[in-house]
Amino acid sequence: ILGVSKGFDFFYFVQQWPGSYCDSDKSSCCYPTTGKPAADFSIHGLWPNYRNGSYPQNCDPNNPFNESETSDLISSMRRNWPSLSCPSSSGESFWSHEWEKHGTCSESLLDQHSYFQTALTLRQQTNVLQSLKSAGIIPDGGSYSLANIKDAIKNGTGYTPWIECNEDSSGNSQLNQVYLCVDSSGSNLIECPVFPKGKCGSEIEFPTF
Numbered sequence: 022i023l024g025v026s027k028g029f030d031f032f033y034f035v036q037q038w039p040g041s042y043c044d045s046d047k048s049s050c051c052y053p054t055t056g057k058p059a060a061d062f063s064i065h066g067l068w069p070n071y072r073n074g075s076y077p078q079n080c081d082p083n084n085p086f087n088e089s090e091t092s093d094l095i096s097s098m099r100r101n102w103p104s105l106s107c108p109s110s111s112g113e114s115f116w117s118h119e120w121e122k123h124g125t126c127s128e129s130l131l132d133q134h135s136y137f138q139t140a141l142t143l144r145q146q147t148n149v150l151q152s153l154k155s156a157g158i159i160p161d162g163g164s165y166s167l168a169n170i171k172d173a174i175k176n177g178t179g180y181t182p183w184i185e186c187n188e189d190s191s192g193n194s195q196l197n198q199v200y201l202c203v204d205s206s207g208s209n210l211i212e213c214p215v216f217p218k219g220k221c222g223s224e225i226e227f228p229t230f
């Protein structure tokens with residue numbers, strides 16, 4: 022017996038490209054009340070996961086999102102974790118959804134403040150856009166090879182990412198989200214124990230935003 026179970030094995034740290042959220046279905050993208058976000062990757066979530074690919078969710082209905090616990094982080098959350106769904110919001114409903122669905126499943130290790138702080142720190146530690154730009158991969162609406170995108174992020178972060186694609190309104194496969202894996206303390210990037218599923222083309226679009 023090695024102690025109390027923490028209930029999950031690792032985290033996916035998932036970042037979204039706002040251009041791909043918005044050009045897939047323009048009618049369902051709304052800029053935050055605080056204005057158009059930066060043209061940069063932003064946080065989608067920090068998701069507890071099992072090594073077998075499954076994951077826990079909605080682990081504690083008695084621990085709802087409470088913005089007052091993260092009041093010192095709100096300005097950074099607005100910049101780094103904006104919500105692009107409609108109607109326009111300043112992000113509370115997205116953060117609340119992410120905390121209640123995913124964050125409550127790591128609450129024995131990270132309380133609300135630590136959970137949001139950990140995600141923001143990971144965002145600062147992994148500058149995916151800079152990694153891509155260093156390899157000449159820029160959000161210009163052009164097409165880039167999936168393998169080159171993965172190599173660029175691996176060179177920048179030290180770890181192999183998983184790329185999730187969606188389609189633009191013309192049906193082209195494009196770079197939607199970047200998954201990196203983090204140990205269960207939230208402190209260290211690790212190689213992913215298991216990758217998500219889903220298809221990209223071998224050449225994918227990197228849309229403007």
Ligand code: 5GP
Pocket residue numbers: 033068069070074075076077122217
């Ligand atoms: P989708 O079906 O769009 O890929 O995912 C819908 C939602 O399911 C995500 O926003 C996330 O909350 C959850 N989800 C999807 N795939 C995974 C996964 O591999 N691990 C975890 N922890 N959650 C996931």
Ligand code: 5GP
Pocket residue numbers: 037042065066103104105106114115118119122
């Ligand atoms: P998931 O369950 O996939 O972790 O989170 C997706 C949920 O958050 C959906 O209900 C979606 O409408 C909402 N949401 C709010 N803002 C955003 C955003 O900027 N990006 C994504 N992917 N989902 C958002």
Ligand code: 5GP
Pocket residue numbers: 167171182183184185186218219220221222223
């Ligand atoms: P391989 O292991 O040979 O790199 O890839 C095996 C299959 O997985 C290929 O169809 C390849 O396109 C796909 N694949 C590899 N990496 C990724 C990724 O990061 N995202 C997605 N969606 N597919 C990938």
